[in-house]
Structures are given as C-alpha cells and as structure tokens.
Amino acid sequence: MKILVTGGAGFIGSHLVDRLMESGHQVVCLDNLYTGATVNNAQWLDHPNFQFIQHDVVEAIAIEGLDQIYHLACPASPVHYQFDPIKTAKTNFLGTLNMLELAKQCSARLLLASTSEVYGDPLLHPQHEEYWGNVNCTGIRSCYDEGKRIAETLTFDFHRQFGTEIRVARIFNTHGARMLENDGRVVSNFIVQALKGIPLTVYGDGSQTRSFCYVSDLVEGLIRLMNGNYIGPVNLGNPGEYTILQLAQTIQKMINPDAELIFKPLPQDDPQRRQPDISAAKFHLGWEPTVALEEGLSKTIAYFRDRLKEA
Ligand code: NAD
Ligand code: UDP
Numbered sequence: 001m002k003i004l005v006t007g008g009a010g011f012i013g014s015h016l017v018d019r020l021m022e023s024g025h026q027v028v029c030l031d032n033l034y035t036g037a038t039v040n041n042a043q044w045l046d047h048p049n050f051q052f053i054q055h056d057v058v059e060a061i062a063i064e065g066l067d068q069i070y071h072l073a074c075p076a077s078p079v080h081y082q083f084d085p086i087k088t089a090k091t092n093f094l095g096t097l098n099m100l101e102l103a104k105q106c107s108a109r110l111l112l113a114s115t116s117e118v119y120g121d122p123l124l125h126p127q128h129e130e131y132w133g134n135v136n137c138t139g140i141r142s143c144y145d146e147g148k149r150i151a152e153t154l155t156f157d158f159h160r161q162f163g164t165e166i167r168v169a170r171i172f173n174t175h176g177a178r179m180l181e182n183d184g185r186v187v188s189n190f191i192v193q194a195l196k197g198i199p200l201t202v203y204g205d206g207s208q209t210r211s212f213c214y215v216s217d218l219v220e221g222l223i224r225l226m227n228g229n230y231i232g233p234v235n236l237g238n239p240g241e242y243t244i245l246q247l248a249q250t251i252q253k254m255i256n257p258d259a260e261l262i263f264k265p266l267p268q269d270d271p272q273r274r275q276p277d278i279s280a281a282k283f284h285l286g287w288e289p290t291v292a293l294e295e296g297l298s299k300t301i302a303y304f305r306d307r308l309k310e311a
Contacts, residue, residue, distance in 0.1 A: 002026045002065050004108075006057055006099060007072030009036030011178045012113070012171075015219050016070060017041055021050060028063060032056040035075045040178050057095030058087075066106040068226060071099045072113040074148075078141065078267065079184030085143035092147025093154070100158045109165035111226045112155045114233060116172040117145040121271040126241075128277035129170070129233050139269040152233065159231070167225050172237025172276045175296065176215030177303035181311075187212060187297070190248055191304045194255035204266030206245030211275045213238035214296030217289040221281060230284035237276035238289040254297060 003020055007013040008029030013036065020027050021044050029041055030053045044050040055061055057073045074091050075081045081088040096112065103110040119127045120135030135145045158164040175187040183189075193200045213236070221236040242250075245261075252259045281287045 001067040002028070004028045004030060004063060004066050004069045004102075005072065006030045006069070006095070007036065007074065007113070009033060009038055009040050009052070010072065011076070011176070011180070012174060012215060012218060013070075013072045014040035014178055015176065015215050016072070016222060017044065019219050019223060021047065025049065027051070028053060028066070030055050030057070030061070031073065035077070035080050035180060035183075057098055058090050060098045060101065062105075063102060064106070066102065066108040069099055069103050069108050069110040070113070070222065070226065071096060071110055074113070076115075077184045078144075081144040082140055085140070088143040089147045092144070092151045096151040096154050100154060100164060104158065104162050104164050109167065109226065110155065111167040111169060111222065112151055113222075114148045114152050114168055114170045115144075116170055116235070116237065116274055116276065117141065118149050118152065118170060119274075120145055121269060122273065125273050126239065126275040126277040127235065129235060129280055136269050140267070141269045166231055168232035168234070169222055169225055170233050170235045171218065172213060172235065172274065173210045174213045174215055174218045174237070175300050177300065179300070181304070181307060186210070186244060186247065187300060188304070190251045191255065191297075191301050192308070194251050194259045195301075195304055195308055197256065197259070199260040199262040200248045200252065201264050202244055202248050202261055203264050203270065204244075205263065206248060207243050208266070208270060209241050209243050209273045209275065210247070211238050211241050212247070212293055212296065213289055214291035214299070217291050221285065221287045224285040224287050228285055234280050234284065235276040235278055236281055236287070237278065238293070239276055239278055240293055241275040242293065250294065251297065251301075254294065255301060
C-alpha cells in the first residue's frame with residue numbers, strides 16, 4: 001500500500017513509519033519539522049519505498065495514489081503547542097481539513113491521531129469514549145484540546161457527508177525513544193533531570209494522575225485500528241494509573257535515588273485525573289498494552305542515557 005504519515009518525523013510518527021516500512025509498504029512521510037527531525041527517519045532516507053516531504057499541513061497538497069493516511073501532524077507537548085497557540089489551532093483545523101480533502105480525492109482511509117485531551121479535566125473516571133468531556137474553551141490548553149475536538153468533528157462529518165473512510169484514535173500519554181530532550185512532557189523531563197543530576201520538577205503537589213503507554217504498544221494499536229472495521233473513536237493507552245509523584249519517585253529510584261524532587265506551580269487547567277477505559281479497544285481491536293510501566297521506562301531511560309552521552 002501507499003501510505004502517508006503526517007508528523008512522520010516526530011516521536012510516535014517515526015515509530016509508525018518504522019513499522020510500516022518493515023511491513024514492505026510505500027511510505028510518504030510529511031512533516032514541517034517543527035518538533036520532528038529527519039534523523040528520526042535516518043534509516044529509511046535512501047530506501048526506494050520511502051519519501052520525505054517537508055511541508056506544513058496548514059497548506060493544501062496533492063499526492064496521488066494514497067491508500068491510507070495516518071494524520072499525526074501536530075505538536076503534542078503543552079510547551080510546544082502553547083508556544084504558538086494560533087498555529088496549533090490552524091494545524092488542527094486547516095491541517096485536518098486538508099488531509100481529509102486529500103483522503104477524499106484519493107479514496108484513501110484516514111486515521112486521525114486525536115487525544116485524551118478531548119476529555120479535558122474529566123468529571124468521569126476512568127474515561128470511556130461515550131464521555132463528552134469537560135474542556136475549558138478559553139484556557140491555555142484549548143488551542144490543542146478544542147483543536148483536536150474540531151478535528152474529530154471534521155473527520156466524522158467527512159465520513160457522514162462524503163463517505164470518507166475514517167478511523168479516530170484517542171491517544172493517552174505515551175513515551176519512548178525519540179522524544180525530544182527539551183520536549184517538556186513529564187516522562188522526558190523527569191528522566192533527563194535525573195540523568196543530569198538536577199532536581200525533578202513536580203508540578204503542583206504531584207497528586208494529579210496520568211497513565212503511561214509505551215510507544216510500541218501504541219503503534220500496534222494504531223495499525224490495528226487503521227486495518228480493522230471499527231471507526232472509533234477509540235481510546236489507546238495503558239490503563240495503569242499513577243500519580244505524578246509516584247512517577248517521579250519511580251524514575252528517581254531507577255536512575256538516582258539521591259535525586260532531589262522540587263515542587264513548582266501547577267499549570268492552568270492541568271487535568272487532575274486521567275485513565276483510559278480500554279474496553280472498546282480490547283473488544284473491537286483485540287488490543288491491550290503489553291509493556292508495564294517500569295519495563296517501558298527502562299527503555300526510554302536507555303535512550304536518553306545514550307542521547308546525553310552523545311551531546
Ligand atoms: P511530536 O511533536 O513528536 O510529533 C508531531 C510531529 O508533527 C512533529 O514531527 C512535527 O514536526 C509535526 N508537525 C507539527 N505541526 C505540523 C504542521 N503544521 N505540518 C506538518 N507537520 C507538523 O508529537 P507526538 O508525541 O509524536 O504526537 C503525534 C500525534 O499524536 C499528535 O497528533 C498528538 O496530538 C498525538 N498524541 C500524542 C500523545 C503523546 O503522548 N505522545 C498523546 C495524545 C495524542
Ligand atoms: N508535569 C510535572 N513536571 C514536569 C512536566 C509535567 O509535574 O516537569 C506534570 C504536568 O503538570 C501534568 C503531568 O505531569 O500534570 C503530565 O504532563 P505532560 O506535559 O507530560 O502531559 P499532559 O499534561 O498533556 O498529560
């Protein structure tokens with residue numbers, strides 16, 4: 001198949017590209033390199049089945065003969081999506097619109113990488129797909145949260161209005177190799193801080209929770225969703241729920257038991273609890289994560305250890 005991966009030079013996108021290339025597909029990777037880097041696709045750059053296009057999804061593009069589109073282009077870390085929030089909103093609205101137009105032109109199936117952020121600061125726990133969420137539409141996270149919500153709306157409207165084949169994944173916090181050192185997300189921050197011997201920055205009192213999925217599990221879920229019959233939306237994440245303080249202590253124990261923890265103010269609208277209900281993914285995709293927290297963390301730690309040695 002000829003498969004487009006937008007955001008394919010980013011963290012999750014590059015692991016997806018690896019899986020698709022290993023399966024013998026023709027892969028077009030489209031990315032504006034905002035938070036991604038071609039080094040993430042280094043092993044494929046000279047491969048005849050691989051094409052890299054530096055392009056911003058906010059601008060329309062014509063590509064012929066596509067069978068599938070995985071639409072991941074969008075910064076995912078609060079630090080990066082809040083840097084230029086209007087651009088983030090445009091990426092989600094115009095970018096998704098352009099990719100849906102492309103899917104319609106090619107009669108390709110499009111999978112949207114949506115997010116647990118569509119549930120906002122959830123009033124229901126754990127979150128299942130029928131929950132409509134609790135999102136502040138004027139806060140600093142809204143460019144991303146509302147951006148992804150309108151992206152889901154557009155995707156479902158293309159399906160209803162034009163019969164476009166769609167799949168919608170709601171991705172929960174994911175970690176692994178190729179996250180950026182300055183990414184700003186909690187797993188990379190804590191690991192890099194512990195490795196550098198500087199204090200781990202816990203925001204708030206650390207009682208807020210998240211559930212952490214290892215990237216190989218997530219990519220398997222995306223591929224199953226794309227190639228199955230269920231259109232979604234479907235939660236993809238690891239249901240193991242941890243407080244941020246527990247995460248800090250786990251990483252402290254794994255890297256440097258003497259590392260200091262310091263407490264910083266909690267950012268505005270930071271969700272208090274987050275845990276995916278993955279019954280739908282289990283039932284419709286036969287999918288559930290296989291990598292436990294510490295096992296995944298040890299791989300992510302090994303990656304950052306090497307990166308910091310190289311630097
Ligand atoms: P990432 O920042 O590493 O990757 C995003 C990629 O998209 C980067 O390569 C970036 O350069 C590219 N990009 C950004 N804006 C673009 C634009 N306008 N045009 C073209 N390319 C653009 O983030 P990630 O963690 O790999 O996330 C990938 C997708 O998964 C995103 O859509 C994100 O919202 C979603 N997601 C990720 C997580 C997570 O925990 N990693 C959780 C929920 C949802
Ligand atoms: N967080 C933290 N220290 C950091 C970075 C993040 O305590 O150095 C917290 C953040 O406030 C949030 C959680 O960790 O409660 C997850 O943050 P992240 O940015 O990784 O993802 P998101 O909030 O989008 O789930």
